[in-house]
Amino acid sequence: MNLVLGQADQLIDWAWVERNMSQIIDRTWEHLTLTGVSVGIGLVLSIALTVVVLRWRWTYAAITGFTGLLYTIPSLALFALLVPFTGLSATTAIIALTSYTLLILIRNIVAGIDGVPAAVKEAADGMGYTPRARFWRMEVPLALPVIVAGIRIATVTTVGLVTVTAVIGLGGYGFFILRGLNTFFWTQLIVGVVLSVVLATILDLILIGLQRVLSPWARGKV
């Protein structure tokens, strides 16, 4: 254990961490806002697109095809494609980050809605629920766990992608990673990576908690 701590001492200049605490906090906010805004807008868009898909099933293939295409394009490339038009700004970052959430969110929302057992829907109809009431009282609550799982994945992925925005001057914790790389200053690099992982994990845990709260009936299972 001492060996690890000893090496950690070499690798991490704790004094630097103390000195730059305010910057670390600033970057934390940056990271959180970029993530939150992107996932938020992504969610709104995905819900809208899902409504389209549920109404006109045949659009599902086209929509997943397009969002899938966006997802396949490497993040750096997508930023690069936008920079000539929207510059080195938060707008560029958010447009790109939002695009990446779309595929995951749409897939999960649709899967959640589709995953409601047909027997449940039939029973609800049989008892006299109107289609609208059935949707909001039965299908949406039952679909929520899967939807939140999608939000979880999208959030954690976005936290990771935000680090790449360091290339266009933002980056959140990615700022420290890039700086550390360029200056061979390991402390910054490690701090950047570790904080990203911590942030992703914390958000993941919060959302897992949310998932559990929203589905008390599933608590018996793993």
Add this chain to the structure above:
Amino acid sequence: MRIWDQFVEYLSDPATWTGPGSFWTRLYDHVWVSVTATIIGFLLVFPLALYLGHIRRGSQAATAVVNIGRAIPSFGILAIAFLIIVEVGIGGVRTPWSVLIALIALAAPPIFTNTIAGIQSVQPATIEAARGMGLTEREVLMDIELPMAMPLLMEGVRIAFVQVIATATLGALVAWGGLGRYIIDGFAVRDNGEILFGALAVGLLAIVAEAAFSKIQRAVTPKGLKVVR
């Protein structure tokens, strides 16, 4: 439009296509590092995943691996790999080693998880019938479970490969080459043409890789699994 002009200018510049920093060199570097990393990643985790899948033990490990893998940003993995390579002294800047190591670390988890999921997706009745007929455990794994796991397995390799190609783009950040070079250099000198060129090149490469892999996936899926009554 200025951007379009810059782009056309970049395309027609002969330096783009010949010489040490040529497109072909960078494309080649990008592809070989991606392919190698995927293969090595595969070789590292495949046997273990087969074993764990067969004894039906791996699903918790598989889920954990996926979750952890997702929480660590690819940029972070690249940076750490760079740190290690420089500290260990294999030579960090301008060499592909840190990129290669990072990409291997990136390729392994999807392959690991999907192989386990694929093996475990085989119906227990099928396996019991196989055992009951006298297949040895090895034969059950290789003749029955593995062929049937192909679709999920190939999906895992596809996910890994595309992810690797995408992250290889970041290799430019550790002063390596690859197609990401155009983007990073373009940012540095504000050459929109170069930026666009790089973005299109990488984007197209990723899309082509994804499409090619879908074809491969379909080709290796046993016929019997594709038919429907």
Add this chain to the structure above:
Amino acid sequence: MIRLDGVSKHYPGAVLPAVDRLTLDVMRGEFVTLVGPSGCGKTTTLKMINRIIEPTGGSIFVDGVDALSVPAHQLRRSIGYVIQQIGLFPHRTIAQNIGTVPGLLGWDPARTRDRTAELIDVVGLESEMLDRYPAELSGGQQQRVGVARALAADPPVLLMDEPFGAVDPIVRGHLQREFLDLQRKLGKTVVFVTHDIDEAIFLGTRIAMLNTGGILEQYDTPEAILSEPANQFVEDFLGGERGLKRLALLPISSAEMVRGPMIDRTGTRTDAERTMAEHGVDWVGILDGKMLLGWVDRRDLVSPDLNGVEPRPFAVSLSPSSSLREALDAVVTGHARIAVVVEDGAYKGMLDLDGIAEEITE
């Protein structure tokens, strides 16, 4: 052929054993059915024979060989195994599925091909199915392939775990009858697990009635068990209508038939009247020598002879190998309260309620 000697299965953590020191012998060529309620250990017992489940106590001998002393996969290659969910390999064709064990045993491909073609016919499927995949077949067809696959290497023993349970009753009936014919023709020794007592009675030459924990309550022929259940458990499991179930096992030929009101077609109206009076009925059966033509009602007899009269066919006529239960059904549903027995058109006699009841009350 198969000998279970004090075989037990204890699961770790369980208070009671799933199977407790079961001793059972199966003779060559026998069709033994293992029946009992859920948890009686019948499936566990079956699966211990080919060591899908390893016994924790006792010994098992298959065809003289100690099953526990040879490698499991080797043992299994000489035993056919058919399970309820069938378990065909989806990624292989029907032909490849059937040829699995021959492949494992290193058979010549030509020999395997011939054998496969032979078997697909034996189980009643078209040979053009050989190149199809399991997903293209119905449940009943898949189970036939399952049986063919089990028979491929010509094992002397077949183990079957509720193989016909997953198909609908009509298909199940067909499968049962065809499989029984097959087993008799091939002379295979079969151990068959089922929870359906009627299936066990229909198929088995001997039935092993198992109680919870693998306790063997009775092990005897269906007739013996039905007429003399060993204890309350067996009686309860057999269910009601034991008499009717026994009737299903007895052929008509075992009962005493009577001639009944029959006259030859060359007879006269007066003969008919007299026969009707003798038997106290208002109809007569018409024979042409030995052959049964049908029957006529009293009101049909308008002329002095029988020339102009068309005999009506009997609604139901049974063969001597039909069961007494079918005879009872004919008696109860027919207007005349009799069951007519015919063999290749030739009249054998008829049965009434008394004649049938006598068989049960013995």
